[in-house]
Amino acid sequence: MRGINARLSAMMFLQFFIWGGWFVTLGTFLTTTLAASGGQVGKAFSTQSWGAMFAPFVIGLIADKFFNAERILAVLHLVGAALLYQLYRSPDFSTFYPFVLAYMIVYMPTLALVNAVAFRQMKNPALEFSRIRVWGTIGWIVAGVVISFGFAWDSQQAITTGGLRNTFLMSAAASLILGVYSFTLPDTVPLRSSENTRGLRQLIGVDALGLLKDRGYLVFFIASILICIPLAFYYQNANPFLSEIGVENPTAKMAIGQVSEVLFMLLLPIFIQRFGIKLALLIGMLAWALRYFLFAYGNNGDQAFMLLTSIALHGVCYDFFFVSGQIYTDARSSDRFRSSAQGLITLATYGLGMLIGFWVAGQVTDHFSTGGNHDWRSIWLFPATFALAVFFLFWLSFQGRERPTVNR
Known part of the structure; x- marks a missing residue:
């Protein structure tokens, strides 16, 4: 059981390392590197909301009924890695926005999927989940430390030369790793029960x-x-x-x-x-x-x-x-x-x-x-x-x- 919990903890760490690796500095990147206005920055951040509203359809219509959760998680993170790489390459906001919208539509369902994978492996979720979920918060913290102290991408000098662009490349690499890693996670098969017919509702x-x-x-x-x-x-x-x-x-x-x-x-x-x-x-x-x-x-x-x-x-x-x-x-x-x-x-x-x-x-x-x-x-x-x-x-x-x- 400890081995499974360690694997789930690594999943949570990568899940939130990816998000914290670019989302925290997004506003700074947009205003400095892409010269975005406040309205454009708000538009980019609002893609999180569109992703959150789209996520139930992915979970309710696909993960709960047809495919293993860990396999969908793997595919979404592999697609996410490609989209993050496109964000890294985007020269202006008009190019950047469609990719960040697509990425958040892909990423937000994975928040529920990692929970689904974790809960299905636990005998006592109330006791075990917090110990595993805390590694997600640690992953977010480590991403910030790496950006500031590891590479100094958020220093004044690096910001002026577009150093924050590298945060997307780092997150793309982490997303690729989690995508491949997810195929090795324990099977989380759909629960085909009468209750599941109301899953989306x-x-x-x-x-x-x-x-x-x-x-x-x-x-x-x-x-x-x-x-x-x-x-x-x-x-x-x-x-x-x-x-x-x-x-x-x-x-x-x-x-x-x-x-x-x-x-x-x-x-x-x-x-x-x-x-x-x-x-x-x-x-x-x-x-x-x-x-x-x-x-x-x-x-x-x-x-x-x-x-x-x-x-x-x-x-x-x-x-x-x-x-x-x-x-x-x-x-x-x-x-x-x-x-x-x-x-x-x-x-x-x-x-x-x-x-x-x-x-x-x-x-x-x-x-x-x-x-x-x-x-x-x-x-x-x-x-x-x-x-x-x-x-x-x-x-x-x-x-x-x-x-x-x-x-x-």
Whole structure:
């Protein structure tokens, strides 16, 4: 069993090394190497949302019914390697965009596929999965460290000479390795059962729409979409912001956020059991507002600690709202509709919410930019104020006080 867990851990490591190897620095690459506008950067990042909305069709119509999950995983990563190589070669945004859209449509389904492969090999998923999934976070962290300290592709000198282009080549190589490696993973055959006939409906959340009749869950659902607007600002603008103001090794320093994510993931179950889901969600939303105020008023001089604190808040921001939201969704849904409910909240956040968020982030960034120079304080104050408004609306509207049972 230890041998299988080691193989699954390697799968998770490569899965997120690939994503972290280019996604974190994407905004900086687009604005510096390809001279993209804020709107174009938002358009590129929104391909993640299109991929998230397309993913259930791949999983529900193909993986759940016809082919082994590990084989589909292998093919998608091999195709992904070719697309990443095309991103490496793209000379301008008009050439780059179709390839990044195609890549995210190919990559996003693999997030569910690696989970499917892992869960099917476990006797006690509640105990075993977190130990395997944490290697994905480690993979993301290692990618950032390699970019900053291994090759210094995000240094000011390397950025001006197009050094960030190499991140796509590195990720393409990792995708090729994972594609070949996936063929060696344990068989994960489709579950051809009567339940599977509703697989697509469950994965895209159609069966869970009844949850929205509950006022408490409806408030949470709307807040989940709205809080994705501030979230998009971090993904799209954090690395370009840190690079532009002269922070050294910005990609590696952003990996502090993933370290924080692991630590707060361990604390979250204890917190929810003691204080309830509403307080956890409120802390998550307030943390988004706080981190952007820190970005707005921090600098690369005597206020550099504010920037590092903002990055370190990522664990609170993500775990206390998004992971708590998944736990809350699970607690509010019946056994029959649990998969549908998770599909619904995933489409609401990574699909609709992030799609709106990246568009808004692009428009706000362009509005406060002149001749390639950014008014970063004004840019960051927008999501800070927005997150604070969502916090107060949720605080006044949400009545849930559940302390759902969670596995420690």
